[in-house]
Amino acid sequence: xxxxxxxxxxxxxxxxxxxxxxxxxxxxxxxxxxxxxxxxxxxxxxxxxxxxxxxxxxxxxxxxxxxxxxxxxxxxxxxxxxxxxxxxxxxxxxxxxxxxxxxxxxxxxxxxxxxxxxxxxxxxxxxxxxxxxxxxxxxxxxxxxxxxxxxxxxxxxxxxxxxxxxxxxxxxxxxxxxxxxxxxxxxxxxxxxxxxxxxxxxxxxxxxxxxxxxxxxxxxxxxxxxxxxxxxxxxxxxxxxxxxx
Amino acid sequence: xxxxxxxxxxxxxxxxxxxxxxxxxxxxxxxxxxxxxxxxxxxxxxxxxxxxxxxxxxxxxxxxxxxxxxxxxxxxxxxxxxxxxxxxxxxxxxxxxxxxxxxxxxxxxxxxxxxxxxxxxxxxxxxxxxxxxxxxxxxxxxxxxxxxxxxxxxxxxxxx
Numbered sequence: 001x002x003x004x005x006x007x008x009x010x011x012x013x014x015x016x017x018x019x020x021x022x023x024x025x026x027x028x029x030x031x032x033x034x035x036x037x038x039x040x041x042x043x044x045x046x047x048x049x050x051x052x053x054x055x056x057x058x059x060x061x062x063x064x065x066x067x068x069x070x071x072x073x074x075x076x077x078x079x080x081x082x083x084x085x086x087x088x089x090x091x092x093x094x095x096x097x098x099x100x101x102x103x104x105x106x107x108x109x110x111x112x113x114x115x116x117x118x119x120x121x122x123x124x125x126x127x128x129x130x131x132x133x134x135x136x137x138x139x140x141x142x143x144x145x146x147x148x149x150x151x152x153x154x155x156x157x158x159x160x161x162x163x164x165x166x167x168x169x170x171x172x173x174x175x176x177x178x179x180x181x182x183x184x185x186x187x188x189x190x191x192x193x194x195x196x197x198x199x200x201x202x203x204x205x206x207x208x209x210x211x212x213x214x215x216x217x218x219x220x221x222x223x224x225x226x227x228x229x230x231x232x233x234x235x236x237x238x239x240x241x242x243x244x245x
Numbered sequence: 246x247x248x249x250x251x252x253x254x255x256x257x258x259x260x261x262x263x264x265x266x267x268x269x270x271x272x273x274x275x276x277x278x279x280x281x282x283x284x285x286x287x288x289x290x291x292x293x294x295x296x297x298x299x300x301x302x303x304x305x306x307x308x309x310x311x312x313x314x315x316x317x318x319x320x321x322x323x324x325x326x327x328x329x330x331x332x333x334x335x336x337x338x339x340x341x342x343x344x345x346x347x348x349x350x351x352x353x354x355x356x357x358x359x360x361x362x363x364x365x366x367x368x369x370x371x372x373x374x375x376x377x378x379x380x381x382x383x384x385x386x387x388x389x390x391x392x393x394x395x396x397x398x399x400x401x402x403x404x405x
Contacts, residue, residue, distance in 0.1 A: 012289045013292040015296075016293075019296065023299060023303075030302050034298045035298070037301055039298075041297065041298055041341055045337075045338075048250060051250070051257050052337075053280075054257040054260070056275075056279045056282075057275045057279050058261065058264055060278065061264050092279070095364075096370045096373050099378075103377060116389075129337070132337060134253070135249045136340040136341045137344055149393075152397055156390070156393055160389060168379060168382065169378050169379055188282050188285060189281060190279075190281035190285070191277070206285045231278060
């Protein structure tokens with residue numbers, strides 16, 4: 001079982017190794033070319049990866065998402081649009097990491113247009129990725145695409161709000177789970193909860209899991225801190241058995 | 246190192262030093278978080294880079310560019326946009342790939358369409374999005390994203 005899981009997790013790597021072995025058997029020349037091309041790519045990626053890392057860290061430290069979220073609320077029009085673009089482009093993580101945050105905003109009164117803008121900008125114009133784009137495709141290319149994309153998301157939000165009413169946005173997922181849970185789909189395996197509370201959380205196959213069944217001995221204020229720090233809001237705490245003492 | 250990379254380093258290193266000096270605790274915490282996130286993807290990213298290297302040695306960028314320009318521009322762009330919807334590579338790796346396709350002589354318009362749909366529409370996150378926002382929202386958002394990608398691409402074609 002554990003073996004099966006680890007095979008599933010590293011299927012891309014295994015497939016790549018198999019493809020390379022096959023190429024080696026068929027044509028040594030192609031194999032050499034592939035390695036040479038890859039080395040070139042890897043070197044280019046390696047010089048830009050630390051930059052992406054540093055920008056991600058800097059945004060996390062210096063941009064207060066709470067301020068943006070508070071300002072977003074029910075605001076519509078240009079101001080709401082501006083904050084939506086800010087939130088989308090300054091957040092880290094893949095697009096699905098935006099889902100729980102966006103759902104929370106919906107319940108707090110944000111409109112359909114803003115939701116669409118957040119999701120789209122989150123996907124396409126993240127600041128660290130803009131640095132990456134500027135490196136490989138040129139600053140001019142990046143800047144023009146950025147401007148056009150921002151304009152496009154505004155129009156998308158406008159039209160989506162015409163076609164989809166807010167009441168129609170009802171997902172089927174409403175996990176009425178008791179106690180402390182981690183939504184697997186949203187965990188990006190950053191491990192921040194494990195570092196904060198190793199006696200409650202553990203990392204398994206790049207996903208955080210809860211390893212204790214009894215929460216009575218755990219400092220709940222620390223648990224609340226991990227819920228807050230989780231970048232994708234994947235940790236939830238529900239139920240009557242736990243009080244936030 | 247090219248000029249853009251140098252500028253990026255030149256901007257982020259001093260800022261990082263300042264951040265470390267001013268808010269040491271928060272910076273360290275954010276570093277741990279970002280490191281965890283990147284580590285989770287690193288193996289797959291490296292594997293995909295190796296795959297792209299292999300793919301481009303079998304079909305060279307010039308040949309791909311040739312294939313793309315054998316159909317007319319509109320059809321090519323449409324195909325590229327759809328390809329972006331179903332391709333499962335991180336945007337991170339897509340930029341150097343598109344860069345070498347452009348160097349190989351591929352047209353700009355389909356390349357831009359591919360880049361935009363690659364990140365905005367994902368069949369991998371489709372089920373999750375339906376689960377959270379419903380089918381209508383998800384379908385319409387994807388449709389509008391494809392349209393937006395096409396429009397952005399064609400306008401960019403006029404600019405550059």
